[in-house]
Each structure stands twice: as C-alpha cells, then as structure tokens.
Amino acid sequence: DAGITQSPRHKVTETGTPVTLRCHQTENHRYMYWYRQDPGHGLRLIHYSYGVKDTDKGEVSDGYSVSRSKTEDFLLTLESATSSQTSVYFCATQARSQETQYFGPGTRLLVL
Amino acid sequence: GESVGLHLPTLSVQEGDNSIINCAYSNSASDYFIWYKQESGKGPQFIIDIRSNMDKRQGQRVTVLLNKTVKHLSLQIAATQPGDSAVYFCAETIQGAQKLVFGQGTRLTINP
Numbered sequence: 001d002a003g004i005t006q007s008p009r010h011k012v013t014e015t016g017t018p019v020t021l022r023c024h025q026t027e028n029h030r031y032m033y034w035y036r037q038d039p040g041h042g043l044r045l046i047h048y049s050y051g052v053k054d055t056d057k058g059e060v061s062d063g064y065s066v067s068r069s070k071t072e073d074f075l076l077t078l079e080s081a082t083s084s085q086t087s088v089y090f091c092a093t094q095a096r097s098q099e100t101q102y103f104g105p106g107t108r109l110l111v112l
Numbered sequence: 113g114e115s116v117g118l119h120l121p122t123l124s125v126q127e128g129d130n131s132i133i134n135c136a137y138s139n140s141a142s143d144y145f146i147w148y149k150q151e152s153g154k155g156p157q158f159i160i161d162i163r164s165n166m167d168k169r170q171g172q173r174v175t176v177l178l179n180k181t182v183k184h185l186s187l188q189i190a191a192t193q194p195g196d197s198a199v200y201f202c203a204e205t206i207q208g209a210q211k212l213v214f215g216q217g218t219r220l221t222i223n224p
Contacts, residue, residue, distance in 0.1 A: 042201070042215070042216045042217060043201075043214045045211065048210070050210065094210065099144045099161075099205050100146060100161060101146075101212055102158060103148075103155035103156045103157070105154060105155045106153075106154070106155050
C-alpha cells in the first residue's frame, strides 16, 4: 500500500463548511491522486499531482481544490461542503517509473 | 459493511472452487492493465498486472488473461477462500499517461 495514510478516516460536517482531507505517503512517489467512490459510479478522479506544486483537474473537480507543498502530502479541500460531496475519498500514489497506483485506506465523509 | 456499488455484477462461488471474473476494457490503445481487490471498508489493493505484450500472467493463486482482439481481461482465482470475498475491478492505462481508467467492478461472494 506504499505507506499511504489518510486523515481523518471519518468526518461528519455541515453544508457550507470547509473541509480538508490529508493524504500522506512515505514512498517518495511522484504522482498523487484524489478519487471519490460512490455507489453506481466506481472510482472517479477529482484532482491529481505530478509533482510539488504541480496539480491538474480530473473528471469531477468542481467544488474541490488541492495543494501539494511537499512530496509526501497532498491535501484535498472542499471550500464549502455540499450534500452531494458525501462520499468515500481515496488517495493514491504512483512512482515515476511505474503505472501502478497504490491506494490509501479512504476517508468517509458525510455532509449533512 | 460499506457498499462500493449497489448495482455491481455479482459472482457467487463455493469455497474451494475456482472463480473467473471478467472485464471488458474500453481503449484499444491501452497497454497496461491492473486488477484490484477491495474489501469492505478498505482501499483498493493491487493484485496483479499485465502488459499488452503478454496474454497470460500468473501470481499466487491468481492468473490474469488478456485478449486484445476483443478487449477482454479476466482474473482467475484458484481454490477460492472466504478471504477472497470482495469487489474486484480492473483498470487500464497507456504507458506514460499517469491516469488509470477503472471498471465498475464485480462483487465476489464465497459460499461456505
């Protein structure tokens, strides 16, 4: 699992509040990803990073922002949480020389 | 437990039998494929991969078969055990693309 941790593991928040999820990796992998997983949709890419301070949008990026100030940390921020952002969020990492992505344990977010 | 897909295809097998899980991939240019296993409440876990210059690859109790002609991938699990119960999904990519495209997954249930 490439030494990936996510925090928090569970969070309940209210509509309109900001939320930040953290992904931390210890493998020095270059690429990092944020996905959400919902019934009927599978894994969908939110944002990804191909290096420190280099990020790009995925297929479902609206309402989310990311930051990567150092190799090991990739933050996902919901600026103003909505009920449609209730989901399970997974972080993944990938080494520069590989195509395999390794996933963290996930964060379950409930927006009331 | 957590449901990763309310309408996933399902496969039920008897403990000790062999399981075959299928995946149709979308892009004829894809040249790298991965199978992941996701247990309830956990992140996807890498099982086995295969490149397009191969049509078969074996691991411990698992075999992946690739048929590029019909864009089909299968995962065979020998002598299934209760711990094999999970959702299995395939992913495809093109070397250098740094993005995976995920299938919806199949829920495997092992009957005692």
